[in-house]
Amino acid sequence: MHMKTGVEQSVYAILLLNMLPGKAVLSGEAISQQLNASPTYFQKLLRKLVSADLIVSVPGVKGGFRLKKRPEDICVYDIYLAIEGRQSLYSPSGILGDLLELEKNEYGCLLTDLMNEAETAWKTVMKRETIASLAQKMEEQRYQPKAAELQQWLNEKMLVQERSGNR
Amino acid sequence: MHMKTGVEQSVYAILLLNMLPGKAVLSGEAISQQLNASPTYFQKLLRKLVSADLIVSVPGVKGGFRLKKRPEDICVYDIYLAIEGRQSLYSPSGILGDLLELEKNEYGCLLTDLMNEAETAWKTVMKRETIASLAQKMEEQRYQPKAAELQQWLNEKMLVQERSGNR
DNA sequence: CTATCAAGGATAATTATGATCCGCGTTAAT
């Protein structure tokens, strides 16, 4: 039982996108490269984030991805949900039914309520932190030395449509 | 990301053992049969419960398994821990380090604290419910009709050492 | 002694997850 690594990767991808100025976008390949992850698979992850309305994609030559919401309106849970989906951590397997030969769905499972509560508690914590607060933490921590370098990289890799003001 | 089915199965196995009188035991095969699960695999699960000191095993001819603790001293979390192990739901993959070229373990990951909190919240809920409280719920719910039948089955399958007072 | 039970290692089958490939539609630049 382990959370998909895609969740963490997605968080960082979104943090990257959050550093983009204005209407600029970043290509899927550039992102996966910076995070050194598999480019093709990362594209799939990004797709899920698009479906979840967290980011938008623009096709075509200077295309890429950009945030759809403000950073304070994206929480870690949103990203978790986008990647992991709605299925819950626990789902009863109907053993109790076998055990006591209940009518179908008469009650289901002794653990369901408890597990749902547990999962809700887990999700609640993940709703507290947002991309905005994470970005702030990133700045606060003495990550400064390389931050400028990262910003430089962004300037090189980002793509801007309409007007050619980059690079 | 899904909890192992073994956790649920183990809970029910322990609920069964909880219905045993005195020093009686139930064989691994009988248990797995009642829960209709794979016998050989179930043996492995039971082994983990033994290692976690939740149940005891007795080898030999009339051997089997029996609770080691009182039902009110076994909580769902104990069983979860026995089966799933100590590894946490989330572990950072070091992406941030790549991103900012940090010294090793200088901070690790922006998400670690949050995720640990979330996991703690999840576990806390699982600590609330015990085998005793689950057993009570089982009785309360209108499961009565088949309960007697189950008890009958137990009487047939349970094994008692020293003195032959069963069957 | 023997039949029955758990212990535990090795290994196979199944499923979930991560990753790749390729053809398609869209769009900026030439």
Added chain:
DNA sequence: ATTAACGCGGATCATAATTATCCTTGATAG
């Protein structure tokens, strides 16, 4: 218009986690 860069999405493969089986050993009641 043509071309090259990009996201889209389906099919497929690879790797890892989980579930299940097999078989040998050791313990013990009868």
